[in-house]
Amino acid sequence: MEGYTFTLLIPLILFATFLLIGLAGGKLKPIISGITGVVSLSVVSIISYITAYDYFFVNGKVDGVFGKIIVYDAEWLRFTDSLFIKMGILLDPISVMMLVVISTVSLMVHIYSLGYMHNEGGFSRYYSFLSLFTFAMMGLVISTNIFQTYIFWELVGVSSYLLIGFYYNRPSAVAAAKKAFIVTRFADLGFLIGILLLSSLTGTFDFVELTNVNGSAITAGSSVLFMGLSSMTWALILVFIGCAGKSAMFPLHIWLPDAMEGPTPVSALIHAATMVVAGVYLVARLFPLYALSAPVALEMIAYVGAFTSMFAAIIACTQTDIKRVLAFSTISQIGIMMVGLGVSGYAAETGLGFTASMFHLFTHAMFKALLFLGAGAVIHAVHTNEISGMGGLRKYLPVTHITFLVACLAISGIPPFSGFFSKDEILVAVKEKDSFLFYFESIVSGLSAFYMFRLYFGIFWNRNTTYEHTPHEAGMSMKIPLIILAILAAVTGFIPFSEFVTSDGIPFISHIHWDIAIPATIVGLIGITAAFIFYKKESDLSDKAAASLGGFYNTVHKKFYIDEIYIFVTKKIIFNMVSTPVAWFDRNVVDGTMNGIASVTNFVSEKIKRFQSGQLQQYAFVMVTGMIIIIALIFYFLKN
Amino acid sequence: MKFDLETVLFFSLAVMAIGSAIMMITRKSPITSALYLILNFFTVSGLYLLLKAQFIAIIQVLVYMGAIMVLFLFVIMLLNLQDEKILKEKFTYRKITAVLLSIFLFCLLSFTIYFGFSGKFTAMSDKAVEIGTAEFLGSELFTNFSFPFELASFLLLAAIVGAVVLAKKKFE
């Protein structure tokens, strides 16, 4: 379709920006690089919005179906007559949606960074990496085939490696960058094997062919069984391993909390809104395959997602570094998206989970980016990441306070904020499929309300910490993105998502299911209340008691008593008995296993090194032995 | 198997060849070793003769026994090896394994040759005498095999240049 040729500009502009800032960066004034980045991102955003408008409201719908539009597809590499790799642009509801998400969040981050990073060295380097990352991410979502996805997938990995390690004089940042890269590479291995298997089974890389429900790809490889599962299922499970790596699913989530060593705006862009949802996106992209030819894999995704969401939510309650709380919260929310996909069926109303998951991806991108940027503003003001070093900041940072509150309400699923709608849809979809998962996820959602408000109260209320320098609100460049994102986080819930993004492209109308929405909201409120009780007061208690001495004494006393019980139950039992062991397990067993693999390899390496003694006789000896073994083997095979 | 002069000669030469080879590697004195090597070359050239390869047999005598062995002896004498202990080596476990492996390799290869060639060659070709002459060899080298022959000259040239570079070139 020629109408969309202009979308080619999106990757081209971003790549050109990267080259321009990257190559000329040293010569430019830092602020010029920054402005260049912002301007080019603005242009890209406008193009994305035009595309989205055009696709969803003007040209996209043909006979009531949102189809896949191949804007451009050039053959790039030929394997066989039927198997070749192309490079191109594919527009369909989810890729258009992702264009909007990525450009919006990236633009906000670009603007925000003008203020946030202006004191840091390497400003130009930072902006060139940001452009590279956005380019790679855009390339990933508009891929027409799984191979193009893989290439950009790797490029996303490399650019995020560069960004996490941006503060390269901090050893912890370097270690984190390395860890992120290696863990995701490890997962990509599964992905690559999955691609090889998939292409070997279906003879195509093309998404349109792969996901054509009437095509041959859907049934390919279903007859060949290996360990009880069809080879198609295996291929899709392997692809999912890649997704799990990028999207930080258990047990490959270990890189994400460490990746918080990167600059905070980077965390907002990469670790909240874009890169980490790439895995969700890819599963959604291949959804017809998962749904129709590998329901087992899909079920597995649901359970992995559910487990991860619970696991991460529990850990989030124990963290004291505000960025780490947000990191675990992200892991948990992505888990919820995976659950949404996992329980979804294909086509029309049964595909509610798919729609809900994409919806949640969309709203989550907005409010989580907002949370990270807000956290950045807080860190910028108080120069620490530790929650214990904060408190009472609402007076100093009013804008940040309000926007952060909006985001917290959104993530907790309080109407009318965006998170409410998307989470509601997911819960509805889950309920239809599996009531156990439904209760499970409801608890997760309560927990998320709890830890978010724990954070909120801890930062903005709680005790009146005295600060060495009076914290002050950051400049306009940081405030504006916060405000815009807050508005988006508040209102995007009203988008009737099911009329645009559905599993099979046919829009349907979904309603809010109040029978589920109300309990869910109540669960959220309980979480908030719990946080309120523990963290708004805590050190306030004595002050208040003094102020309202007399008639209120009893009440205060009684409350104190309740507090005691709560503290005993939660701190002593829940925290010590559940959360702490889980966190310990995460830190020592999961991390330890991964590190263990590395250190064992190193150890073996050091040991075998001695084998290489430098003695010629020994070399010759080994060679002759090898030769004899080979000849003996040949005889053995000849006999058989 | 016919019991004629050729068979007798073959077996006696073969036994001598193996015997001299064993003697050569077990002697302590390098000079004695070298002399056994000469004997070994001589018996091998006798085997060539039995195979009607006159030219090779003569070349064997000229080049190996003549030129190369003289060089060997020169080197040994110039090095003036007085203390033969330095040539004496201990019997280590590695050597034992090496011997066992060699025997195993020998078995494998003889097995191959025995079964691979069995029944393949029954009698020597009538033209054997003709083929073994210098004349025939020369005409082959300069007609059919002129290409590899020329290439061999490249090989020798490269080796000479290399040797000269490594040994003679002045290094500032």
Add this chain to the structure above:
Amino acid sequence: MIQIKDLLEVLPLLIIAFSAIFILLLEVSIKKSETVIFGFSLIAILAAIATSFNYFNKEMIIFNQFLRISNASLTFSVIILISMLITVIASKSYIEKENVNFGEYYSMLLFALMGMMLMIFANDILIIFIGLELMSVCFYVLAGFLRLRQKSNESALKYFLLGAFMTGFILYGIALIYGITGTTNLTLIFSDAKVLTNYVFIIGTALLIIGFMFKIGVFPFHMWIPDVYDGAPTVVSGMLSTAGKIAAVGTILPIILAVNILNFKIIFSVAAVATMLYGNVIALAQTNIKRLLAYSSIASAGYIFVGVASMNEFALRGIAYYLIAYTFMQLGAFIIVAMLEKKDDGSRDYKNVDLDFYKGLGKRNPVIATFMTFFLFSLAGIPPFAGFWGKYYLFFAAIKSNQIWLAVVAILLSLIGVYYYLKIIVYMWFSESLEPVSEEKFSFSDTGFAATVLAVIGTILFGVDPNLFFSLFKFVTP
């Protein structure tokens, strides 16, 4: 019979042979002849590359059936020529730095080149053997070219002794093949189907292949590689690990494909896995970058053998692609090491080849560090660099030949590779320089820089447009 017109059918070979001898004449007849010789060698190699392209799609057997020109052999020969071209360019400043600026050096390179081309074009085991010896003799000399450095001497001696040892086995193999077939001509040998199942023939071929596995550096015949690459002049190490390997692969591939060795697929697979395992695992513990690259080249031999073990139509493409990618990235990395090496000061060992030296290189010398990063990323197999496609084709071939386990293991083991390549990158960009850094002043007039730029262009070009390679070398889509 040999005809004069046959000479015109192998112009590239003729040009190289002629120049190798002509250089010797130039050296004695002109004073200060080094620069002239350098230019002359460059022109000769370029001419050979240019003329090579005339012969594509014209399969022929010439020189009394001694040589056979085919697309596959031309492809390998062009890759070797490219490798040699880059080596020659990089050598100029390197041998000046090391005070061994002699014309014979280039002559040795060209003789080796001639030997390699002979091996690849050979249609007769005799020619293979002569080519192999011609190549090896020159390699021994080149490895020991820095006569004043003890390491270089040691390297040459080890290479020579082990090489001669393996030559013995190759000869034995050839003797067995000749014994059973009565000919050394490959066309005749392979035309007799009965002979292909004969014990003697199979063992003979196995010995021949083992000899070449030694040259490629496949487990368990890889032991010499770290010692030799470590000690040889760095540019020569780069050449040995690229051109030398390619020549050996190009020579045995047709033989392996022609012989009915499918029963023995598993042997190649196991050798491939052992090689990758050994190379990648031991590379982790290295602290010297030359040794590290040597182990990485062992690992690469393993990847190549994944292709050899697959033996389907994809394998040849994969191997050829991997080899050209490998040429650019491995040679490029070695040349950068050579450039950063400290000038010869009469010491016995090379200076500035420790990994620690690379700490903070990104700040001291961002251009070189960037190039090195490209090469290492490519070696690690990260798109969009050429190395990724090479590995991808090889693993794809393995899957297509129903050896999924092999592909899985290969990808797993290449993951270990990512770790140590990344270690160098981290050192270069994310570590502070160790003080005091004894650094060699680097200038852009260094011919090594030109060579590196060529290698970078190749690494990126073939990474971004993999089709280029197949159209350039007239590969037919299988």
